[in-house]
Amino acid sequence: MPCEKKKTKTYKIAITGPPAAGKTTILSLFKEYSIPVFSADEEVRKLSRPCQKGYHLLVKKFGREILSPEEELDRRKILEKMLTSSSFKRDLEALLHPLVRERLQEWFEKHEGESLLVAEIPLLFQAGWERLFDLTIFISCSERTLLERLQRRLKDRRLAEMLLETYLKSLPSGKRAFILSGELLSEELKSTVKNILQSLEKGEADDFPLRSPGTD
16 A cells, blocks of 8 residues: 655744734745745635625625715725724624635635645634634734824825724733834845744744733
8 A cells, every 4th residue: 555645744933913003014034035925815805795795794794874975885984983982893803704714714725735824814813713723823003103104005194093093992812922113124024934934944933932912
């Protein structure tokens, strides 16, 4: 009887952290090494397009008032409702999280046998998905930097403050992660990602220092 080839264990990294911390930038650096990557935000965008499952579920639950004149989801309106209504936020996440989890599981299965997978999951701890990964990298920034970045993105100081406050309040205590500053210069970030990959190649995955996440 021929010997079966031993399957390679896939090491899974999750990238998480507050909005505008730089999660997507870090994810792109891993991608430069031809590592398969997954973005929960990108999956939400795909699921929320007209005729997609997420779109239909949201319209059925919240009505056509969340649509733009072009019949697309009005992301600004949804964001404002999410920040001012805890029940709206809860219902929104209850609809979208299972869909994203399903896409994530499909992605895991598609890349079974890869040595390393990296996924960006903004609400990783809030959803309790950290147990799906071997290492969590939390991208941290000072509140001042986060507010500046969010204000530039949203063009609204009040919304920026509300979004950051909502995230920080939702972050569970007692979680542990490898903390990476999202305020490092581009070359420093590249060097840090390279060092992470080298440590994994050397079998030093257990040597990453872990501490409770938050803002700097």
